[in-house]
Amino acid sequence: MATKITLIPEIKDAIIELGAEDTYKCYQCGKCMSVCPWSRVSSISFPTYRIPQEVKLGIVASSEDKKELAKEVEEVFRCCACEGCLKECPHGVNLPAIFRAIRRILVDYGSYPEELKGTVSRLHNTGNPLGEAREKRADWAKELNVPKFTSDMEFLYFPCCIPAYDSRAQEIARATAKVLLKAGISFGILGELEVCCGESVRKIGAEKVFQELASTNIKTFKDAGVKKVITTSPHCYSTFKHEYPELGAEFEVIHETQLFAELIKNKKIIPKKPLNARVVYHDPCNLGRQNEIYEEPREVLKSIPDLELLEIPNFSHQYSICCGGGGGGVFIGWDMQERIANVRIQQAFDVLKAQGTGHKAQDSPDQLTIHEYILAIACPYCLQMFEDSAKVLNLSLQVKSISELLAESL
Amino acid sequence: MKKIFALVEHRKGEIRDVTYELLTKGRDLASKLEGELTALLLGNNTAQFAEKLKPCAHHILSVDHEVLKDFNAESYQLVLSDILKKESPWLTLIGHTASGMDLAPALAQELGTPFTTDCVEIDMENDNLIATRQMYGGKLNAECKMQNASSYILTIRQAAFPQEPANLNADVVSFTSPLAQEPDYRKFVEYLEAAIGEVDITKADIVIGVGRGIKERENLRLIEELADSLGGVLACSRPIVDAGWLPKDRQVGSSGKTIKPKLYIAIGISGQFQHITGMKGADTIFAINKDPNAPIFNEADYGIADDLFKVVPILKNKIAEMKSN
Numbered sequence: 177m178a179t180k181i182t183l184i185p186e187i188k189d190a191i192i193e194l195g196a197e198d199t200y201k202c203y204q205c206g207k208c209m210s211v212c213p214w215s216r217v218s219s220i221s222f223p224t225y226r227i228p229q230e231v232k233l234g235i236v237a238s239s240e241d242k243k244e245l246a247k248e249v250e251e252v253f254r255c256c257a258c259e260g261c262l263k264e265c266p267h268g269v270n271l272p273a274i275f276r277a278i279r280r281i282l283v284d285y286g287s288y289p290e291e292l293k294g295t296v297s298r299l300h301n302t303g304n305p306l307g308e309a310r311e312k313r314a315d316w317a318k319e320l321n322v323p324k325f326t327s328d329m330e331f332l333y334f335p336c337c338i339p340a341y342d343s344r345a346q347e348i349a350r351a352t353a354k355v356l357l358k359a360g361i362s363f364g365i366l367g368e369l370e371v372c373c374g375e376s377v378r379k380i381g382a383e384k385v386f387q388e389l390a391s392t393n394i395k396t397f398k399d400a401g402v403k404k405v406i407t408t409s410p411h412c413y414s415t416f417k418h419e420y421p422e423l424g425a426e427f428e429v430i431h432e433t434q435l436f437a438e439l440i441k442n443k444k445i446i447p448k449k450p451l452n453a454r455v456v457y458h459d460p461c462n463l464g465r466q467n468e469i470y471e472e473p474r475e476v477l478k479s480i481p482d483l484e485l486l487e488i489p490n491f492s493h494q495y496s497i498c499c500g501g502g503g504g505g506v507f508i509g510w511d512m513q514e515r516i517a518n519v520r521i522q523q524a525f526d527v528l529k530a531q532g533t534g535h536k537a538q539d540s541p542d543q544l545t546i547h548e549y550i551l552a553i554a555c556p557y558c559l560q561m562f563e564d565s566a567k568v569l570n571l572s573l574q575v576k577s578i579s580e581l582l583a584e585s586l
Numbered sequence: 587m588k589k590i591f592a593l594v595e596h597r598k599g600e601i602r603d604v605t606y607e608l609l610t611k612g613r614d615l616a617s618k619l620e621g622e623l624t625a626l627l628l629g630n631n632t633a634q635f636a637e638k639l640k641p642c643a644h645h646i647l648s649v650d651h652e653v654l655k656d657f658n659a660e661s662y663q664l665v666l667s668d669i670l671k672k673e674s675p676w677l678t679l680i681g682h683t684a685s686g687m688d689l690a691p692a693l694a695q696e697l698g699t700p701f702t703t704d705c706v707e708i709d710m711e712n713d714n715l716i717a718t719r720q721m722y723g724g725k726l727n728a729e730c731k732m733q734n735a736s737s738y739i740l741t742i743r744q745a746a747f748p749q750e751p752a753n754l755n756a757d758v759v760s761f762t763s764p765l766a767q768e769p770d771y772r773k774f775v776e777y778l779e780a781a782i783g784e785v786d787i788t789k790a791d792i793v794i795g796v797g798r799g800i801k802e803r804e805n806l807r808l809i810e811e812l813a814d815s816l817g818g819v820l821a822c823s824r825p826i827v828d829a830g831w832l833p834k835d836r837q838v839g840s841s842g843k844t845i846k847p848k849l850y851i852a853i854g855i856s857g858q859f860q861h862i863t864g865m866k867g868a869d870t871i872f873a874i875n876k877d878p879n880a881p882i883f884n885e886a887d888y889g890i891a892d893d894l895f896k897v898v899p900i901l902k903n904k905i906a907e908m909k910s911n
Contacts, residue, residue: 221825267695
């Protein structure tokens with residue numbers, strides 16, 4: 177049987193129009209693949225550099241064989257939009273944007289992974305990816321007396337959907353609220369009035385649902401008189417900062433770690449309680465590589481007495497490896513043995529372990545104490561991905577947010 | 587007069603095959619276009635290389651510096667951009683190898699030079715440079731008409747052009763390295779050698795290569811039996827290693843081993859160029875593939891275009907029969 181290739185120029189044109197114009201800039205050098213986090217998962221083959229060529233020919237995800245097609249579609253949804261490739265590409269090809277354009281067509285045709293279909297429909301129906309009731313969105317804050325947002329307040333605190341509903345992640349929202357309350361920040365929450373920022377759903381390719389969510393939030397924020405927003409998630413941060421303004425939003429956004437660093441600098445809060453822990457900080461893609469916020473999270477951690485901050489050699493700051501939760505990845509049930517988060521958390525664990533278990537506390541330099549290993553995160557998706565991986569790999573390492581560590585130290 | 591440059595690729599004191607292929611094509615173009623070919627030689631103690639390259643080019647432009655001892659795309663880019671700006675060659679040829687592709691796109695981008703990768707043919711149409719490159723695993727040829735410019739860079743696929751002997755006598759011109767040390771952001775560390783497994787496929791006389799056409803891991807047994815009956819060893823193309831069905835030391839191709847057995851049997855291998863690069867040196871190549879248009883048949887001396895699951899058992903029986911006689 178001869179191989180038949182059907183070239184479909186209409187598909188090519190449609191994909192290009194939906195944001196894949198960089199396709200024509202690709203030289204196929206493969207540097208994208210060399211930095212793609214999936215390349216570090218040895219059982220996975222994800223030849224990213226082929227995608228622009230396939231778009232040019234209009235043959236992307238076009239196999240007639242059903243099994244092959246399913247594999248091709250899966251490949252399109254593998255990209256976690258970490259933008260490591262974009263930083264490395266000599267010609268500035270925005271490969272995540274190309275993937276997003278392809279996904280938009282696949283989503284329109286209903287040809288995409290089942291888990292994501294559920295996520296998209298839950299976002300459409302309930303305004304959050306977990307399908308939880310909107311009226312429960314402020315439940316995480318019940319015991320803390322976090323005020324409802326009013327227009328005379330300086331900040332709106334936007335916790336992101338996962339910390340609003342997931343029982344483990346609620347702890348990180350509460351930690352943030354505790355810090356803000358302690359610092360006397362003028363802030364409130366909108367609870368059931370707000371919906372998901374829509375970042376993931378846009379990356380998944382469900383553009384219409386993103387537009388719905390974004391316009392709901394923009395109107396809600398405007399009506400409520402929101403001028404500044406604090407986010408826990410770098411995904412919300414990036415979306416509010418770069419994508420909402422195009423849709424008419426006019427508010428400022430700050431990531432919580434930036435605010436924490438400022439509060440510490442101005443002595444509005446002083447971390448006092450020593451935390452006898454050895455910590456590796458994982459730069460989230462949306463905060464680090466995509467918004468170049470590298471130092472503030474580190475400054476917060478360094479301000480905590482006794483905390484020893486370590487770096488993963490060669491793989492920190494802009495070279496941080498994605499947890500795999502971006503681009504909708506957090507909602508896809510990739511095989512637990514084949515996850516990028518496993519690779520990343522192992523890197524962190526190795527660095528921590530290489531230092532041994534002893535640590536000289538600052539107040540008693542002669543005394544060695546056994547202390548905790550912690551992977552510090554600044555993103556709710558990272559929290560989810562790494563906690564799962566820590567269990568799978570059975571690593572004695574805790575995953576905690578910077579807000580939790582800071583709140584503990586105040 | 588058209589100036590054509592070709593970058594010499596070397597590793598651990600050896601000039602790589604692709605260099606001679608670039609030089610052959612470069613001479614060919616130079617003679618057609620009444621131009622001259624210069625071999626661009628970056629390295630440390632380049633005299634040993636220059637001696638070998640003298641017959642192959644009109645000129646050798648040599649940059650001899652400790653910092654260029656081992657390949658580092660960033661160092662090469664800094665040196666080459668300096669040379670190309672000063673020398674303004676009409677065409678620069680670079681091997682489409684891991685090193686070449688680490689270097690060439692960023693170099694072309696820096697210089698703003700029209701650039702095409704992985705070329706298998708270079709032609710002129712009136713005054714336009716036409717580069718042919720394959721797409722989609724070699725199933726399509728794309729003729730890329732380059733925009734009109736005074737300078738071009740192409741990367742050339744390995745084994746796309748022959749290595750032909752020549753008897754020129756190049757003069758060697760030294761060029762001072764603009765670079766005294768490796769850039770901070772990227773340094774050469776070491777060569778990592780792949781571990782040699784229990785079987786060294788590069789030493790075997792008969793190698794049976796298996797590819798994606800095998801479909802399931804269980805089917806490997808069939809090919810193993812054939813290899814045993816022939817006294818050969820089992821090798822494979824990359825998808826089989828990616829799937830984890832055979833270890834990396836069995837992989838033939840540009841990212842695996844280069845083999846030169848007396849007989850190579852390719853079973854269920856379509857023959858993408860990455861694989862061809864590793865086995866084209868075999869004395870006799872025999873291919874079994876159900877797709878008569880598979881590129882493997884361009885390389886094969888003998889071939890059967892049929893289902894391997896039909897052919898291999900027959901072949902095995904036939905061999906057993908011949909053996910018993």
